[in-house]
Amino acid sequence: MTSTLAGVQREEPPAPPPGKDGAGGTGSTGSNGGTWRGLRRILLRAHFFAGVVIGPFLLVAAVTGLLYTVMPQVEQAVYRHELKVDPGSGRERAPLAEQIAAAEKSVPDGTLTEVRTGAGPDDSTRVVFEEPGLREGYTRTAFVNPYDREVLGTLETFGQWLPVRAWFDDLHRNLHLGDLGRNYSEIAASWLWVEVAGGLALWIGARRSRARLRRTLLPEPGAPAGRRRVRSWHGAVGLWAAAGLLGLSATGLTWSAYAGTTVDSLRSRFDSATPAVSTELPGTERRSAGGGGSERAGSERAGSDAAGFDGAVRAARGAGLGGVLEVTPPSGKGTAYTVKEDTRSWPVRQDSVAVDPDTGKVTATLRFDDYPVLAKLSRWGIDAHMGLLFGLPNQIALALLALALIAMILWGYRMWWLRRPGRAPAPGGWRHVPGKVLAPAAVAVALLAYWLPWFGIPLVLFLASDLALGAVRRRRAGDGGRDRTEVAA
Template sequence: MRDAVWSATAFYRAVWRWHFYAGLVCAPFLVILAVTGAIYLFNDEINDLVYPNLRLVPASATEIPLSEIARAAAASVPGGTVTRIDTPTAAGRSVQVFVAPPSGAPLRVFVDPGSGKVLGSYVYTHTLVGFADVAHGSLMLGPLGDAVVELAACWGFILTVTGLFLWWPRGGKPPLFRPRSGLRKRAFWKDWHSAVGFWSALLVLFLILTGLPWAGIWGDLLRAGADVAGIGYPATFRTHGATLQSHLTIKEASDGAAPWTLENEPAPSSQAADPHAHHHGTAPAPRAAGTPQPIGLDAAAQVIADAGMSAPYRLSLPRDALGTYIAFVYPDQPEGQRTLYIDQYSGQVLGDIGFGDYGPMAKAVELGVQLHMGNYFGLPNQLVMLLPCLAIVFLCISGPIMWWRRRPAGRLGAPKPIARPTLRVLALIVLALCLVFPLAGVSLIAVLGLDLLAGRIAEGLGPVA
């Protein structure tokens, strides 16, 4: 009985120690994710408020051809090349044209679809929403930042689970569902931390799990595993009937417009392309006399219309002699997703993929993505997803405040090192939890080693049992 009591107490302190250190290390990154995520939840509302002159136009009964819109946008950026066109999402909205200049960052040029007038442009990452978007995914640090975000998110999951364990009452005490009144100092912060953590836990876990598919390591493993199991992107669509394959993924060929399910698949190739026109990313060679010529943007738009795809859609233009037109319908409710691949020479539809063609895992991820971004149910969805963002910020502030108020002067005040028998049990439990979080698992092994070393030092470098 004594051993059981000791083990339960030791295990509780071990979980507390993990929660303590994970909170101190991850809190700054979780705050960044929560704040940038909250901003992006209201991306359209913020952009409409900040850039009404670019996004809002007088409603028009007619729209000029996409080719004229593309020419106007390209002319506004000397030497610029149009790579993608997002048609208006509603009446009274502008067309958004992606233009790559000869040097420097890509621009988003806004054009009135009724008159063809260029309204202005901006570099996406120089806007509040664009900054929040990129910082949310990679901290503006590229692949390294993506790995840091993934690691913080995985440890955020562990923080939430360990927090629920610590919240669970011991010794017959009633559970704390709301803060007690009349408390001050550390007791006040502890009650509020516990109550907010409990009520927000499920939403926080949901945010983390639905956000991880975008992570570089976890997301790629999930996508690859789903495809191998036949529950992701359907294998029958991976070649699109093409004899040639582009060197680009669909994500690269579409300026990131692709749904999660499709983005890492190889982009299809135009069937009429000269097989020697493009090789390993080099510039396309001049086309031989008598070979088919590109159909052009307006003809591609007509093929899209004839296929029954109506605006709003995102249309990516061919990047080279092998490229295709890629059109996405990407609504707030993913059941309406649809993708068309169009041969740039013949106008043939090389692929037509809808939500119904996805496997069960891909469907679940796409649904989770739209709920995560607050899109599926409109404003109610945004407000519900805002709650865990606010809760994360509060928890990441109240936790350090509690630590600061309880720590002895001049000392860290961390819970005592974990006893070696308990450390082994805890390691097995947490490692089992982290099997689905590979990056967190690697970091966990390192931290477990450091914690074991700390325990040995605390015991005078005694032998390891």
């Protein structure tokens, strides 16, 4: 039911004549049964349309997402040489300044942008550079043995993702088609929740009067072979997967191209954007420019930079930050180092501090506990979407959701095929919904279409085709009636 296809329910029964329960051509009803009948026609038609037209987008997103779920293990296996070191016994870590100096020799044309400490004693240090000629959003990362300063290798990276995971991440987001390709994933995310919600209503609504809980919650393996058995699997699996798929739809929209902009503007309006620690140093106007720093940061800085990266890390540890730390050098005169935790598994640790490059003192602190609620939810949701929040159980859950969605899409197409010759629910179901229900629903849908353009554009196409098909059907019915009258005469 979440998924995509048409025949979640039985074939649509013929509409009762006007006046019996109000579900006839007048579009009004005096009973809840008539209202539900009209709404069900719309839901069934929309579910069918989205299944047939949006189904391929959802199928691609599910398959590429399934592949992405195993990338953490693949990444660790493929890049073990760059990621892991032998800590030995009693070996001490070299200062970050010396590790950075070694990395700079391996990337002579790079501009240092970030240093990332290892999570454990057997993890390498990552030194990240901007380098001419790289694709937008990509950087060059040098992996350094923190004990003997050996550069283990350099890789082109996308954020934290190494090449293999970055390739599959790009495949899932845009099919390696750039901005044009991002439309596919936004269409999938914009319509997945519609399929889930509509399918839930159809599946549960059809069974509300049967008093058979098992047939709602579980498939019917003993049902006669054919459409009924397929429908039972489609609906029951969709029911169990619904919550997870709704979460994937919501989190997928947060970083989509168009809907993501809407989400960001709404978060800003409600003062719930993700905050950042202030890097402006106090009394900047009274600071005098001094000598160059001991480490290259890609921009001129005020003061002596006596603290350096090592001092910034010591100050951050003293302020309570732990785990993997991302250290960003000052961006210019009068600015501080930024040190941020990067533990995105549960419990999330995202505290950050600003450190004065001259004195090594913490000048500002931002705790994850102080984030706005929506910013926290966004962080948790995105990390869960990427399989990071709960580690391996999170990856397994995502893989199961992807498999469930793939199965429901295929079951949906199978039901469509078995429904021959009338493969589509009848158009024009909206004409049987009472105005007091249709009017607010139309307003709500119009607002959603405005804020989620890749929900709105296919919806307009669906409505236009539905109106056209309904008009053709009514015209044929009218011509048939006239023909029968002439024969009788």
